[in-house]
Amino acid sequence: MDKQMLAMLVCPRCQGKLKYDRERGELKCLFDGLAFPVDDEIPVMLEEQARQMDVDEKLDKPRRGTGETWDGAS
């Protein structure tokens, strides 16, 4: 992900800054609790495509355990 590109991106809902989660390949708005997928280096800035983050993620806590999966279904 290009840093300059990342700096230009804002959350479509609150116009706030996004945090790039390299591990998951997602752009996160901690304010709205939305995680936007990055498809082949192209961020998908659509609320309909965004994943709702869980409470721990919103607080930006380190995740416990390993092998956590997300099936993308809300």
Ligand SMILES: [Zn+2]
């Ligand atoms: Zn937002």
